[in-house]
Amino acid sequence: MYSVERWETFGGEFKVLSVDHWKEVAIDQEEVPLDPDWDTYEMADSIGKIIFVSARDSGKMVGYSIWAIVKPLHFKSTLYAQNDVIYMKPEYRGRHGLELIRESERFVKARGVKKILWGVMATRDWTKILERMGYRREDILMSKVVT
Numbered sequence: 001m002y003s004v005e006r007w008e009t010f011g012g013e014f015k016v017l018s019v020d021h022w023k024e025v026a027i028d029q030e031e032v033p034l035d036p037d038w039d040t041y042e043m044a045d046s047i048g049k050i051i052f053v054s055a056r057d058s059g060k061m062v063g064y065s066i067w068a069i070v071k072p073l074h075f076k077s078t079l080y081a082q083n084d085v086i087y088m089k090p091e092y093r094g095r096h097g098l099e100l101i102r103e104s105e106r107f108v109k110a111r112g113v114k115k116i117l118w119g120v121m122a123t124r125d126w127t128k129i130l131e132r133m134g135y136r137r138e139d140i141l142m143s144k145v146v147t
Contacts, residue, residue: 001096002055002103007045010052011038013061021087025124031145044068051081051111053104055088055096063088063096065104069111081108082117098129105133 015038022034044050048069055063066084071077086104088097108116119141120127127137 001057002053002100002107004107005052005054007042007052010054010061010064011041013054014052014064014066017061017064017087017089018085020089021085025121027121027123028145031147041066050084051108053100053107055092055100057092062092063100065100067104067108069108069113078114079112080115080117081111081113083119086118101129101133 015036018036019034022029026032026034041050045052051067051069053065053067054061055065063086065086068082068084070080070082072080083104086100088100105116116135117138118130118135120130127135131137
């Protein structure tokens, strides 16, 4: 059900499913429209700087987790995986959502990643799940729409 894919097989269904994801979770939708940089996703894949993890049921994408693979400016000898987005269709959440998290961790670790970073929305807080998996709070991200 879970696999790493290349943009060629991942992108089309991701483009469709990401609209549902955005409608469900995005705040400031009026001021910050969904406008993904598809070309950068594709380019990052071509140079090995991104991992696309898919969750599929009978071949149809039902969830995804996307990872930027980076060497931070302050820690260039340590490979990080920063989660860009994670989403599971509502009817697949629960056990399948937890499996997507675990499989994502396994896939990025296999790429040589030393540190994994998750962004968790304050309005959809699932840090308790991550804490039970051994993650700890490290940073707080604040946002503001400026006009």
